[in-house]
Structure formats: structure tokens, C-alpha cells
Amino acid sequence: MRALQLFADRDLRITDLPDPAPPGPGEVLIAPKAVALNHIDVWGWRGMAFAQRKLPIVVGVEASAEVVSVGDGVTRFSPGQQVVPYSAMTCGTCRYCTEGRDNLCENVAGIMGFHIDGLARGLVTMPERLLIPVPAGIPHDHACASQVTFGTVVHMLFDNAKLQPGETILVQAGGSGIGSVAIMMAKSLGCTVITTVGSDEKIEPVRALGADHVINYTTTSFSGAVRRATGKKGVDVVFEHVGASTWEGSLACLKPGGRLVTCGSTSGVTANINLMQLFQRQLRIIGSFGCTIRNQVQALDWMARGIRPLIDTTVPLERFSEGLERLESRRVLGKIVVTL
Numbered sequence: 001m002r003a004l005q006l007f008a009d010r011d012l013r014i015t016d017l018p019d020p021a022p023p024g025p026g027e028v029l030i031a032p033k034a035v036a037l038n039h040i041d042v043w044g045w046r047g048m049a050f051a052q053r054k055l056p057i058v059v060g061v062e063a064s065a066e067v068v069s070v071g072d073g074v075t076r077f078s079p080g081q082q083v084v085p086y087s088a089m090t091c092g093t094c095r096y097c098t099e100g101r102d103n104l105c106e107n108v109a110g111i112m113g114f115h116i117d118g119l120a121r122g123l124v125t126m127p128e129r130l131l132i133p134v135p136a137g138i139p140h141d142h143a144c145a146s147q148v149t150f151g152t153v154v155h156m157l158f159d160n161a162k163l164q165p166g167e168t169i170l171v172q173a174g175g176s177g178i179g180s181v182a183i184m185m186a187k188s189l190g191c192t193v194i195t196t197v198g199s200d201e202k203i204e205p206v207r208a209l210g211a212d213h214v215i216n217y218t219t220t221s222f223s224g225a226v227r228r229a230t231g232k233k234g235v236d237v238v239f240e241h242v243g244a245s246t247w248e249g250s251l252a253c254l255k256p257g258g259r260l261v262t263c264g265s266t267s268g269v270t271a272n273i274n275l276m277q278l279f280q281r282q283l284r285i286i287g288s289f290g291c292t293i294r295n296q297v298q299a300l301d302w303m304a305r306g307i308r309p310l311i312d313t314t315v316p317l318e319r320f321s322e323g324l325e326r327l328e329s330r331r332v333l334g335k336i337v338v339t340l
Helices: 039-045 146-160 177-188 200-208 222-229 244-252 275-280 293-304 317-328
Strands: 002-008 011-016 027-036 062-070 082-085 124-127 131-133 168-171 192-197 213-216 235-240 254-262 284-287 311-316 335-339
Touching: 002 317, 011 317, 027 082, 039 317, 062 146, 082 146, 131 293, 146 177, 146 235, 146 254, 146 293, 168 177, 177 192, 177 235, 192 200, 192 222, 200 213, 213 222, 222 244, 235 244, 244 254, 244 275, 311 317, 317 335
Parallel strands: 168 192, 168 235, 192 213, 235 254, 254 284, 311 335
Antiparallel strands: 002 011, 027 062, 027 124, 027 335, 062 082, 082 131
8 A cells, every 4th residue: 555654854755555454353444535734744744753753654643534344343334434533542441531531641652643653544444432433525625624623623612711602712823724713613603703814815815714803913913903903801712823922922912811722832832921910810821732532523513514624735645745845834824635
């Protein structure tokens, strides 16, 4: 089977690997059809795996696939069915897994495509418990964004920030994959949505997603613009995933008692915080990582109800590196999808 393997930093090669053995008891053999690119793919490509890994490694963190065959005891899936994998290799038995908080698994073996072999290959064997059926009508190029892109947003907005209808939210980097989804989900609740973008070219496309106020942060102080847009009150929630370059401004945008939820640090991992501002204004800062299997199911439900990823570019497997370079350059508006 064809696979895309990372041999060294920024060194991706299409290779031929042996087909997997037939699935064993409780296992499902799947054929990935589309892979969505995310910053975690860029980090791995650049050698930022944050944990020891053995190269070469098959890349690809989130995907949509088709069931090829099933092992003994598998009851939830059949050949030809469309599925999405939950790509964190959780144990399924620790306290967090049994409580449905999979993204806190105490014995996780790694994230596919980042620490261990991923989904950019012809065939993959998965445990039945880590596969989720895709509702009818959601194509592979949309379903492939269900975990990292949609699931992350569901976990951030609803499990962590507890976003409520009618609140005001600042979404940083609204032209990104998760930023664009956050805008659409928040707007569907009737929230007032303020967002930032990095160029004038992104303003109208992001406004079309439902944003009420769009700020080019490269030409305008976004914190000042947010204060003006809210009558100096500030926002209830900040959806933060940019990191050091926006951190202090994001905190300044919160109203007293406001919540900042963060899942990323693409502009740097270290930032300052004014502790007096934190406790006097009673702000809440919430870290959020990945999503749970339940969140991925909820993400597919959002897609079934009509909220779909904004697709920037679709490329074949041979141009995977091109997609990563585009994502790294921040020229992206929405998602980059790789077809297999």
C-alpha cells in the first residue's frame, strides 16, 4: 500500500508499505480517503513532536475513511461504511477513559501521525472503540475535519468556556480552520461574534461566515477595536489559539468575570500575565487540548445540521508538503484537505 512517511524534519516521501494483516478480534480495517491538515501536522513536520518518536513515521492526524473488513466480535461496523477515527491511542480502561474524558487518558500511547504511525496510508487497522460512524450526506472532505478541527472547537466552546446563547465572543484568527468553525458555531447560538484576521483579503469571507465585527490585527489594535465594539464592556469569552502575540490583548478584551479558553500557541509558547488583572477582574483562563470521542460525535452532528468546514485547498497525497507549507505561511482561509 502507498503511505506518506516523514524521514527527517521536512523530509516527506511516498513509500510502499506491506498491507496490514486481516483485522483481529475487536479490530476494523479501514481505507482512509481524505486527511485534513492542522498545525499539529506542521509541528511534527518541523520536528516539534514534544515526545520521543521513531522515524520514519506515517503522517496524518485526522481523516475520513471507509471500512474494508472487520474482525471477530465487531458489531458496530460493516464493509463499505464511512467512519472517522479517533486518533489518540487511548487505553480505554483508565479512570478518565471510562468517564468519557478520553483526552486526559493516563496511558495514551500517542497521537497518530504525530507520535506513532498515522492515517496518510492506504490501509489502517483500528480498534472498534476508536471509530465513529459518519452520518449520511457528509462527504469525506468534510468528515475528515471532525476531530481536530470541529471536535476541538466543541470541547473549547461548550465543555470548557460554557458559551451561552446571546453572549459576546472574540474569536482569534477567524480565517483559520478552528477559528472559522468557532465563528459558525457561536453565531448559530445567537452570539455576537468579533473576530481577527491577518489580512484585508480575509475580511469579507470571514464576515460571510457570520462574524459581526472583523478586525485586521496587523493594521488595527484588536483590543482597542473590541473595547469600542462592546461599548467598553469587553467580551464574555475569548477563543484563543494564537499564543504569545495575542495573549495580553486577549485578556484585556475580557469583561469582569470573562472566560478565556486556549488550545494553541502558534506564535510562541511563553506569555506574560498581569496577576492583579486576573484576580481583580475575576477572569478565568481555561486550557483545552483536543477533544473527547463524545465531542467528535457531537462534531459530526453539527456537520449533519449544516455547519461544514470552510475548505481552502484540496491537494493529492503527492502535494502534502505543499499543503503544510501553505498552512505554515498563514495564507490559509479554512482547511487544507489531502485526498488519498
